[in-house]
Amino acid sequence: MLDELLGRASLKERIDDLEDENDRLRKRYEAESDRRAEAATARQDAEERINRLEDRIAQLEGELERKNADDGGLDVRGRDLLRRDRLEELVDRLASFRTGAEGALTIGVADDGLTESVRTQLADVLGERVALVDDAAPCLCCVDDAGLIAVTLEPPTDPDPMATWDDRFALEREWFLPTGTHALAVVRTDLFALGVYEGDERIDYRGFESNVKGSHSKGGFSQARFERIRDEQIDEHLERCRTALAAYERGGERTDVPLYLVGQRGVVDALVDDSQLQPAATAAVDATGAPKQALEDAVRSFWTTELRIL
Template sequence: MLDELLGRASLKARIDELEAENERLQKRYEAESDRRADAATARQEVEAEVNRLEDRIAQLEGELERMDDQESGFEVRRREQLRGSRLAEVIDRLTSVRTGPEGALTAIVGGDGLAGLRGEITDDLENVLGERAALVDDAAPCVVCADDTGLISVTLEPPVIPDRNPRASWADRFAIDREWALPTGRYALALVRADLFALGIYDGDERVDYRGFDSDVKGSHSKGGFSQARFERIRDDQIDDHLERCADALTERVPDDVERLFVVGQRGVVDTLVDDAGLEPAGTAAVDATGDPKPALEDAHRAFWTTELRVL
């Protein structure tokens, strides 16, 4: 009676209604969250299946390409991964070759293959290699060394593909610069992943300074507690913060006397850091270096300074 007189009864009734509505909305929210979680899980399963099928397609395409090569007879005669003293020996041997005034061709082939070279050089190379010139496109980007007698015909895939004009020329020797393939001078090598950074300052092969750190970045998929969209936003923000730390570390720790900067790691992460930080590296590369920062940097350094030799 007193509640009715004071107007409390209607307020209590309204509170009961709101609590019931709140409970109904809470159940609806939980059901919607479960539905979205199931949808996210299903999407991840579909993406995993798509990735598996794409890998299988790539594998089958590779097998088909090898079969085509075997049927046509066009395959490289030898392939070798070179580094260190073995790589230096091969470069020294190539640069020691002497020919007539225009008997040695050195060509810088970009990602566009032989089509990117001017016509007369392409014709010259095809005259020397014949139909095997198609193997150069398979190796691109690369450096081609071939002589006019056909005794020497190799490609090198060094970590640093030079950007120079002319891109191809005939001379009495092969024009290969050791710094394209070998760690020379004073340089910096930075390894960047979405959650890791490692920087080494080197003098030749010797590391003289180091800086590395991990960042707390969530995995690629939500494991509960967040919607997938919110989870991905949080992860993206964490990666952005990590890349800012990486850019600051490069600014603070790369000394002025460093001649060249190389940035390696996850391709998308490397490209984002280079663009956002306004870096001008002498070279970039995708490398599969995992683990703690210091050992990962050692693996990345070894992988980066590896050159593939193909004997055509």
């Protein structure tokens, strides 16, 4: 009665209505935050798994090819991952091969496979096994007209030579092996390391780690806030990476020195897209540990060539 006389009853009813509305809005916001948090967490998980999945692609393709062979399909006669001394020996052996005039074909095969003209030429030597060259794309293919040598190579760089028939295979060591002065940088969301090399000897180094938050499993406002902080930290880290690369180029006038940029695929792509960088090649590699250890892992992984014997 007293509340009604003093006009407080209507105010209390209004307060109750506003509190109910506030509860509805809070629940709606939290539901939306949960959806965004789940999407962000899924994106993090996907990014972290990309490199591991890419590293397993060759293995899974090999298993599939062996399965096809068991079912009567085609399969390569052998395959291997080569680096350092074994890779150098293979390149030297292929480069030393000699045959008659226009008896050795060297061809870079793009992602979409062979052109019809080259396919026709190869079919005369490989027959139906020419399909294995398409399966290996992108790659470098070396075949002689007698079928004594028929291999594909997947080097770290992208030479992409025109189809060349000669008395020898047209191979360059720098397609496969670290030669001359070059730089290799590895980038993760929390790490940067750059090495300058003369051949396979490192002559300069710089690297750092950034304080970037890891995964977060909680939902709601804390997850949304966590994501904003993490994205800001990653942006700051990438800016540090760009600054380090720019300082490297200015300090040594490296315009003629090839730069290979490797690491987490999404981070590498973002770094290239948002800068003036024009790396000689990029690659997704699984480099773990502190900067120097990650750089060593990246160098070992990058300078690896897959060999397939057709």
